[in-house]
């Protein structure tokens with residue numbers, strides 16, 4: 115109470131612990147912790163470990179491949195998967211025109227393959243596959259990378275708007291595990307390739 119019997123207005127911040135007060139009064143631009151929403155999401159998602167795939171689409175001279183970790187299964191019945199592709203990626207146009215895509219799930223020994231298909235300086239078209247071993251997918255004609263842990267071939271059923279990416283939903287036409295990799299001993303090529311904290315890692319196969 116004040117001298118005249120009225121309640122004095124107490125600035126809200128004086129009721130706060132000093133540390134919280136300091137946080138509120140500090141300029142967000144000067145704070146080293148102030149990340150843009152994009153940088154904050156990128157940083158948070160770096161803590162979400164994923165597998166690594168190479169998406170492929172097209173056949174003949176127009177085929178193309180791109181490293182992607184935004185890949186997941188959606189439905190078992192009917193079998194469906196999805197992948198998210200940047201609108202700026204050449205892959206985007208390829209999937210839209212081919213109306214199909216294939217997925218090679220990479221093993222731990224394929225780190226260099228993952229780097230290669232993420233490098234914008236790689237050759238375009240069929241020539242980019244001269245650097246790797248591959249086979250033509252039976253259902254889509256898209257290249258399937260040899261030595262991968264598994265492969266999925268899909269027909270594109272829907273493309274959803276996903277901001278600066280498109281979400282491509284695919285009906286699974288064929289899904290196959292690499293029997294050589296499945297039978298291999300622990301520590302061999304059957305280990306998984308993971309992407310975590312901005313780098314590639316090997317996940318040993320459970321023995």
Ligand SMILES: Cc1cc2nc3c(=O)[nH]c(=O)nc-3n(C[C@H](O)[C@H](O)[C@H](O)COP(=O)(O)O)c2cc1C
Nearest residue numbers: 180181182183184198199200203204205232233234
């Ligand atoms: C581990 C890793 C995962 C990636 N995942 C995706 C993804 O899910 N979607 C995407 O659009 N780009 C992804 N990229 C980036 C593309 O691989 C890269 O931009 C590529 O050069 C695009 O190729 P393109 O423009 O020739 O199609 C990823 C890159 C790395 C290294």
